[in-house]
Amino acid sequence: MRMYDILLKKRRGFELTNDEIDFFIQGYTRGEIPDYQASAFCMAVCYSGMTENEITALTMSMANSGDMVDLTRFGNLTVDKHSTGGVGDKTSLIICPIVASLGGRVAKMSGRGLGHTGGTVDKLEAIPGYRTSMSMDEFMDQVETVGLALIGQTGNLAPADKKLYALRDVTATVDCMPLITSSIMSKKIAAGSKNIVLDVKTGSGAFMKTLDDSVELANNMVRIGKACGRNVTAVITDMDTPLGYNIGNSLEVIEAVKVLNGCQKDDLYEVSVALAAEMTSLFMNISANEAKALVEDSIESGKAISKMVEWVKAQGGDPSFIIDPDKFRTCTYKYDVIANEDGYIGAMNAEEIGKAACILGAGRITKDDKIDPEAGIILAKKKGDHFGKGDLLATLYTDKKDTLSSASEIFLGALTLSSAEPEMTPLIAKIIR
Ligand code: URA
Numbered sequence: 001m002r003m004y005d006i007l008l009k010k011r012r013g014f015e016l017t018n019d020e021i022d023f024f025i026q027g028y029t030r031g032e033i034p035d036y037q038a039s040a041f042c043m044a045v046c047y048s049g050m051t052e053n054e055i056t057a058l059t060m061s062m063a064n065s066g067d068m069v070d071l072t073r074f075g076n077l078t079v080d081k082h083s084t085g086g087v088g089d090k091t092s093l094i095i096c097p098i099v100a101s102l103g104g105r106v107a108k109m110s111g112r113g114l115g116h117t118g119g120t121v122d123k124l125e126a127i128p129g130y131r132t133s134m135s136m137d138e139f140m141d142q143v144e145t146v147g148l149a150l151i152g153q154t155g156n157l158a159p160a161d162k163k164l165y166a167l168r169d170v171t172a173t174v175d176c177m178p179l180i181t182s183s184i185m186s187k188k189i190a191a192g193s194k195n196i197v198l199d200v201k202t203g204s205g206a207f208m209k210t211l212d213d214s215v216e217l218a219n220n221m222v223r224i225g226k227a228c229g230r231n232v233t234a235v236i237t238d239m240d241t242p243l244g245y246n247i248g249n250s251l252e253v254i255e256a257v258k259v260l261n262g263c264q265k266d267d268l269y270e271v272s273v274a275l276a277a278e279m280t281s282l283f284m285n286i287s288a289n290e291a292k293a294l295v296e297d298s299i300e301s302g303k304a305i306s307k308m309v310e311w312v313k314a315q316g317g318d319p320s321f322i323i324d325p326d327k328f329r330t331c332t333y334k335y336d337v338i339a340n341e342d343g344y345i346g347a348m349n350a351e352e353i354g355k356a357a358c359i360l361g362a363g364r365i366t367k368d369d370k371i372d373p374e375a376g377i378i379l380a381k382k383k384g385d386h387f388g389k390g391d392l393l394a395t396l397y398t399d400k401k402d403t404l405s406s407a408s409e410i411f412l413g414a415l416t417l418s419s420a421e422p423e424m425t426p427l428i429a430k431i432i433r
Pocket residue numbers: 165174179180181183184207
């Protein structure tokens with residue numbers, strides 16, 4: 001087999017066989033196929049597309065390019081969740097303990113944040129002592145005893161995707177549906193869970209800006225996940241507005257604890273309950289409505305917050321920060337953004353708000369930047385809220401005083417003020433099972 005012939009076949013629009021796709025992926029991972037041929041492959045896929053068989057083969061081949069986590073000892077109870085990334089999206093911190101408190105087995109590997117969206121691993125590292133890496137044996141033992149372990153992605157999980165994603169990033173081939181689908185699903189398949197819920201964000205702060213694109217991606221991922229032998233549900237959720245009120249690592253842990261204590265029932269609560277219900281419905285094989293009642297009871301009864309305390313403790317974190325989130329340090333500088341007129345928040349550009357939080361120190365602009373766990377933004381008003389002149393719109397937190405003026409300027413630029421109450425978009429646009 002020759003890579004040249006595979007490229008020519010794809011360029012001419014013919015369907016590749018499983019063996020041809022595997023030849024490319026395994027050869028590229030081993031370094032036997034050069035970047036220039038892999039770039040040509042990605043570009044040919046952008047123009048010619050891929051059939052469902054091809055995407056399934058690509059997904060399985062990338063999943064098989066490194067370690068495959070074996071969770072079979074937990075039977076059908078394993079459940080994972082993936083979010084396509086959003087601003088203020090701390091749902092994993094809420095959902096994972098809920099699902100574990102109901103008997104699910106969550107063996108989760110998460111990423112770090114880059115750009116305007118935060119990563120779950122960065123948020124957990126804001127808890128003093130929390131360890132985001134451990135041996136595979138320790139990881140499995142904790143899933144067995146606590147029902148939940150959450151660590152950073154190990155280096156050898158779908159290495160083909162890691163290499164290919166870096167290449168796509170510099171060859172203008174990220175934005176291509178078959179490549180996105182196989183990239184996300186290969187990592188989820190390699191991570192081993194039988195049941196997978198995908199939170200596909202849509203709107204200004206999301207990777208997919210339009211509902212049509214989000215629906216297409218969600219449909220593709222569900223189909224391919226099922227073809228790879230997993231139970232998959234996708235929930236398409238709004239990311240036109242940041243989720244919840246807090247953006248920034250320790251600030252998001254604090255807010256997640258509030259939701260788990262049943263003290264905050266807003267958009268964050270609603271999305272978290274919907275996702276946890278879909279996960280529970282899959283691993284318990286019950287209806288989504290029955291699962292929702294169990295999820296709500298886990299919060300109301302205190303089972304969910306107890307599970308979070310148990311989980312954080314098991315992973316080396318100081319549980320007193322979950323019991324009493326006031327223990328988290330606050331930043332040296334605090335700046336209130338005040339309204340200088342009356343009106344409604346007509347729209348919020350979530351991506352720009354994420355950028356403002358990033359400048360304050362909550363995120364990374366390049367991979368090697370160090371983040372400040374306490375920096376970020378607490379919103380006081382969100383889309384649809386009315387405000388008067390002199391009202392607080394948000395508070396910015398940072399240890400770098402010189403970031404305050406540009407961050408507040410970006411924050412204000414992200415708000416569209418309106419004299420009339422805006423029409424609200426549904427928080428959960430669609431569920432694809
Ligand atoms: N996220 C991924 O993991 N892969 C993509 O291709 C796009 C977003």
